[in-house]
Amino acid sequence: MNGFWVMLRREMAMAWGRGGGPLLALTFFVATATLLPLAVGASPARLAAVAPGSAWLALALASLLSLERLFERDYEDGTLDLLALGPVPLEAVAFAKGLAQWLTNGAPLALAAPLVAVALGADLRLVPLIFISALIGGLGLAFTGGIGAALSLGSKRGGVLIAVLVLPLFAPPVIFGAGTIEAFAGGLDWHPALGLLSAYGLTAAALGPFAMAAACRNALS
Amino acid sequence: MICAVHMQNLAIIRGERLLFQGLNLSVRAGEAVALTGANGSGKTSLLRAIAGLIRPHAGDVRFEGPLGDLEAEDARSQGVHLLGHQDGFKATRTAWEELLFQVQWTGGTEASAREASAGLDLDRLVGLEVRKLSAGQRRRLALARLVASPRSLWLLDEPMAPLDTARRVVFGDLMAQHLAGGGMIIAAVHDPLPIAARACDLSGAMRPLA
Numbered sequence: 305m306n307g308f309w310v311m312l313r314r315e316m317a318m319a320w321g322r323g324g325g326p327l328l329a330l331t332f333f334v335a336t337a338t339l340l341p342l343a344v345g346a347s348p349a350r351l352a353a354v355a356p357g358s359a360w361l362a363l364a365l366a367s368l369l370s371l372e373r374l375f376e377r378d379y380e381d382g383t384l385d386l387l388a389l390g391p392v393p394l395e396a397v398a399f400a401k402g403l404a405q406w407l408t409n410g411a412p413l414a415l416a417a418p419l420v421a422v423a424l425g426a427d428l429r430l431v432p433l434i435f436i437s438a439l440i441g442g443l444g445l446a447f448t449g450g451i452g453a454a455l456s457l458g459s460k461r462g463g464v465l466i467a468v469l470v471l472p473l474f475a476p477p478v479i480f481g482a483g484t485i486e487a488f489a490g491g492l493d494w495h496p497a498l499g500l501l502s503a504y505g506l507t508a509a510a511l512g513p514f515a516m517a518a519a520c521r522n523a524l525s
Numbered sequence: 526m527i528c529a530v531h532m533q534n535l536a537i538i539r540g541e542r543l544l545f546q547g548l549n550l551s552v553r554a555g556e557a558v559a560l561t562g563a564n565g566s567g568k569t570s571l572l573r574a575i576a577g578l579i580r581p582h583a584g585d586v587r588f589e590g591p592l593g594d595l596e597a598e599d600a601r602s603q604g605v606h607l608l609g610h611q612d613g614f615k616a617t618r619t620a621w622e623e624l625l626f627q628v629q630w631t632g633g634t635e636a637s638a639r640e641a642s643a644g645l646d647l648d649r650l651v652g653l654e655v656r657k658l659s660a661g662q663r664r665r666l667a668l669a670r671l672v673a674s675p676r677s678l679w680l681l682d683e684p685m686a687p688l689d690t691a692r693r694v695v696f697g698d699l700m701a702q703h704l705a706g707g708g709m710i711i712a713a714v715h716d717p718l719p720i721a722a723r724a725c726d727l728s729g730a731m732r733p734l735a
Contacts, residue, residue: 382611525579
């Protein structure tokens, strides 16, 4: 699996390199959340009620930002040809890309999610669960987002197309993620929601690479 | 290790247009083939079909190893090296980072990357970002990747276009070394290759569909 590690290292280095992918997503995340009190009013009681859900909504939107670069850069400059002729199949390349997307974008966003939720007035007891649900949910967002990124290869307005393709697929993690926190805050059993969120993330990580690789082959041919 | 590649009765259609059909071509270890033909005659498409990136309309591409036929997928993932119009380097990364990644990805080592970079006179340039290199310098970086990777079948698309006269001689030597080591080269060219090569004119392979 040497080829897989070479690929993963490169993807991580590129995400943290120039362009500031994670920082951009983080800034967008915080900025979106900051708009909420301006939109619904600054009453603490009202804000606290919607804080976890709003944090999840902003999280889903922020994780869209860097998707356009996931395959498009490699497609435009011809690297994708080279990746298709590599020591591991394109499915493994797609898995490495999804994993790197999760580690470099999903993980920083998951760290910021509790801060944003608390800043909006969420209870401090919710902090660990918000972090965990955002981290697990980020896995699903990265891999379903990757499918949209691969499908939009070669189209002119790729970024907009990705958002249109992918946002409906983001509905389940938002429902289960926000649902986990709502259930915990309301004193209900939150395990089923977190279980469904994990199932979504793992399914996306297991099946997403096949869809991404098929879309890449189609774009190359 | 690929010892030979055989194309049998190959036809390629792009869009609605038949580029060529009935192409038979065999290349064995130590041989070079220069693909010629007018613009749009299918030179690039043929290279991409050999690499498995596009599917031929008819016919097949067969790879032969020392012990008989190879699985096409294995042969391509270990023995085929495609160098297209685009070099595939990220503009904002340094030349060395990109070279090292591509060499390791195609099966080479850091030592072979250093050797190739010295051989192509790139040592002063590899610390720079790729966007600061000229077209010819980028092409030399791509040639360094080609030389540093242990892949036997080179598919080259207009490999010499951005190179100056002196570098074309150097590149000719590198191709001769590759062939002497049992390698194969299929190159789409307009100018003659600086080495002895069999010619294959794709315009001649074009016949109307039966």
